[in-house]
Amino acid sequence: MAEQIAFAHTGFFTSEPAERLADRLIAHAPQGLDRVYPVSGGSEAVEAALKLARQYFLERGEPQRTRFIARRQSYHGNTLGALSTGGNAWRREPFAPLMIDTSHIAPCYAYRDREEGESQEAYGQRVADELETELQRLGPETVIGFVAEPVVGATLGAVPAVPGYFKRIREICDRHGILLILDEVMCGMGRTGTLFACEQDGIVPDIATIAKGLGAGYQPVGAMLCSARIYDAIESGSGFFQHGHTYIGHPMACAAADAVVAKLTDGGMTARAARMGAVLETALNDAFGQHPNVGDIRGRGMFRGLELVADRDSKTPFDPARAVHKELKAAAFEAGLICYPMGGTIDGRQGDHILLAPPFILTEDQIGELVDKLSSALDTTLT
């Protein structure tokens, strides 16, 4: 079904494996993601998303829309467009003069930012409303879209939004006619226990990006998905998405990705990630729920984060000069555990977290092993 391969009409050849991958993805994606543009990785998918969003408004005769809004403490890739939308202060800093026009609002980070006595829902509405405020400040007619990770990965350490946050974000985007672009490069493809992470937030973006798990970590591949509305605006307009790379729709990459998505869906691996993710959550809570230096345990499915603190009650972070995350990474590796500790959790400088993203084939015994090894790495680092 060649129609599923968005942009086949660009003149770039497509391939049968790309068409099969697109059909399979669309069959399992939330309703409203209708077209697929396969690329070679996450940053490429994000670049394609940003350019598609801009071109959509050009086709509609709204060239004054030139800006994006994204969130602080996020990561969308290292190419210039993706780096511009990312809110990771130290990664952006050297390249800031080269960046496209993006403003950054607060992430949805309840552990740090929810106020005393404020409900999760009230916090979510308050922080989502920062999008409305920023749109008003910029003039909504100048904005292309809002970019966010449904579950923030490397920069915050597996932080999902509170209930209702993304519904509110979706409403605000719709009210102002801007596009919602969700970056599922890290949290998508079954990682959180559903094929797309946003399924658990009950919303559908206009554009989504996926990569990483799409190739099961072996095959370089990514994809951008978009709604029929966006695709149709281009098809019935210029008829040409002004983008492309040598390897878009690459047959080998798409064949591998198609095999992965088949395993994730009909092969039951996403359901397994949900099931074993719950076991992992319990094991982490049992082992570290009262740990004096673990302030928060969070995440969904096989995507879990622990935020480290010097003092649990006051949530005081460790001195950044100590670089606890680096010590911990080495200690965990020494103990036989590959995990992803990172610093700068709070503001790009302060805070430390550990990101856990184990393989979906993880067994209960291995969950025990993971917890034991992490526990010994924490002991080595913090005592």
Ligand SMILES: Cc1ncc(COP(=O)(O)O)c(C=O)c1O
């Ligand atoms: C959420 C998110 N978006 C985009 C990217 C960039 O992907 P890649 O490294 O494949 O270019 C990453 C990579 O870590 C990511 O986590």
